[in-house]
Amino acid sequence: MLLHALDTADSADSDSAATPPLRTALLLHGAMGSAESWWRVIPLLVDRGYRVLALDLPGHGRSPRDAQLTVDAAAAAVVETIRRLAPEGPLHALGHSYGATVLAAAAAALDPSLTVYVDAALSIEGGHDRAELVARYERDRLARMDADALRRSRPFYSERDAEVEARAAERFDPETLASVSCGADGEWPPAPGSVVVRAEPSSWVSDADVRRLTEHGVGIRSIPGAAHTVWYSHFEEFTASLPELFGGPAVG
Template identity: 55%
Template sequence: MKLHVEVHGRGKRTAVLLHGMTGSHESWWRVVPLLVESGYRVLAVDLPGHGLSPRDDTMTVDRAARSIAESIAGDCGSVLNLVMGHSYGGLLLAAAVDTALLTPELSVYIDTPFTTRGGWDRAELTAEYEQDKRARTYDGLRASRPFYSDQDCVVEARAAEHFDPATAAAPATGPGVSFEPEPGSIIVRAKPSSYVDDETAARHRSRGVIVRDVPGAAHSVWYSHFDQFVAALPEVFQ
């Protein structure tokens, strides 16, 4: 599957951004300019069933990871310096790294669940995503996410319009998957986090993964605590 990729900047280093569930390449609208200023050429990807990318109700985690790798291959050059994935995008990054589809110099996982239980009922989960999609209007986001700026609400409402629940639900109907973030990678998590609890964070740290907390942040860490998010990644933002 050829995914939609937005390219920004002409820096000598390459960064790839993978948004979370129901988002799009526009979810990074505040992050992209800082990366460009820091010398990156930025590739912001629309995941399968999101944004302007194709739909496929038979999608799997492995195929989604392969689609990412194949879609950015022509734009990456010989070295991939940075890949940043949020939530579901982080899971797909971990899958791509685990199978050597992507070999970034630095992986950044933002509040990422590295394990999924699988076995979801397709119709039930699709209906749940349909309900979430209907709720993610500008007014709905304004009311449910007071930490969103006006522009955050605009881009996330637009992403919801393009979001395909059937594609998103498909990977969860298969077997559960589990990946370990690679040593030297960075996890930036909300604290408390519904996806990376303290026990999980300690286990990752024991394996050489760097875990940094943003206290009080929402799941979309950079939306609620942008300055703290940037400060948590001095290796990235210069």
Template identity: 60%
Template sequence: MLLNLVASGRGPRSALLLHGMCGSSESWGAVTDRLIDSGYRVLAVDLPGHGFSPRDAATSVSAAADAVVETVRTGVSGPLAVAMGHSYGGSVLAAAVGRLRPTTAVYIDAGMLIRGGQNREALIEQYENDRRLRSRRGWLRRARPYYDERAIDAEVRAAERFDPATMAAVSLGDDVRWEPEPGSIVVRANPSDWVPERSAADLIHRGVHVREIPGAAHTVWYSHLHEFVDALPEVFPV
């Protein structure tokens, strides 16, 4: 399956961006700008069931990773300098990273367990309710006061295009567990519901570089863009 890929910038290095649940390639807007300014060609992908990518009510994390790899190999020449995955996109990146082989892999507030064995209809109903809320500008302004108008526009469009059945399929099989590879980078909010303190300590022990942004939201660059950029000197050199 080929996914929708939005390429921008003309730099000699490539950076791949994988968004979280109910997001889209547009969710990375401010990060994309900073990457372009730093000399990257940016490749932002819509994951299955998101944005303008195909829907797939039988998908899985591994199938989404296969689609990302196929899309990158079809549309991109040369190695990846950076690959970033946020939340669910981090799970997909972990399943694809061995084939993508980026110089730097960054996992952003990404939980390392997706519980399987869920009820399909209940999940679809839950995700549909989330989709409806996120498609309302007034709700976003109240629930995400750190969103600027550009972010609100992007997230409303993402919610309108989000397919609950595709996302529900990810949680119908076995549990999906993964761990960032040693040498990779984890950026977590502090506190974080997705990467708690104990998990962060275990990652550091395993040779993963953990960067913390106090007070950040789950989508850390929306609430703390400058701190997010400063936390990644490997990606955004001074």
């Protein structure tokens, strides 16, 4: 399955095309998000010399639906898409929440030189009732389609943040995501040297998770007071926590 991508190479001007980026940044959004969720992050990476590929995960945005989806199948779709679009050169990869779990499942095949997981425990609890979960996701989708309501419930959202997330909810397919949680439990441990950025406190990455990940050689960077979508609520702190991605000099 090939996924829809926001590819900054498609919008490169003639000057930048003459000196192509030396590295690619892969961005994977969370559940009910879309590639557009990274709208504020993408230009910053481009300024630092990256070609950015922000993907719509299956059942999200403009990517295909799959009512039998698993995390491993979603990961395979990410790998297939990246191999088609950016088969060469170093890859830095960043995933949020559900997208981080998909990234963890894809990491061995992608072999990024930098892998960042944002507020995710990198596991899935299975065994859910499909009909109940689809109904719940549909209720959540309908509620999130109202941009004004989103801003009331998330006062840190800008007007554009709310518009982007409301549009993502409109395009979201509950059947696809529900399938992921209807099978067996799953866990995809991050490789040593990976980085986890977490909100503090976090509903997704517990203190026990922090101890376990640290013992496994994973770097933990906590942002006090941040929301689950860390870059929406604490953009400056988020970028400062990842000098490997955002700390280099701007191009130009």
